[in-house]
Amino acid sequence: MIVANRRKPLRRCIGCGQRKEKAAMIRIVRTPEGILEVDDRGKKPGRGCYVCPDPDCLAGALSKGKLSRALRMEDPDEDTRDDLREKIDDLIDNNAGEVRR
Ligand SMILES: [Zn+2]
Incomplete structure (x- = not known):
């Protein structure tokens, strides 16, 4: 059993498969209504x-x-993927901006 570090929870990236600090990552959520959303605060159900x-x-x-x-669902269609890509791209840009400051 893996004992989680309570201060710095780790999550696995579905892109590269590496485990990193949850706080540094972007969460994608499938809502109870079955909609894919980018969860920039990590709190969506x-x-x-x-x-x-x-x-x-x-x-x-x-x-x-x-x-x-x-997410145990059907593959999202192209529109949904484009939408996610756009939103996450924005988040990446914003994060990069903060690092620069
Ligand atoms: Zn990654």
Whole structure:
């Protein structure tokens, strides 16, 4: 059994498969209504999965079968994936901006 570090919970990125600090990652959630959303605060209800704030990981996460396996659902259609990609791209840009400051 893995004992979780309470201070820095780790989550596995569905893009690269590495475990990283949950706080540094972007959460994608399937809401109870079955809608995929980017959860920028990590608090939305539903089944979630995580991806690093990295364009490569994002591309991996959106590749066929990844989200559906992580979230136990049908593969999202192209519109949904484009929407997620856009929102996560924005988050990545914002994070990069904060690091620069
Ligand atoms: Zn990753």
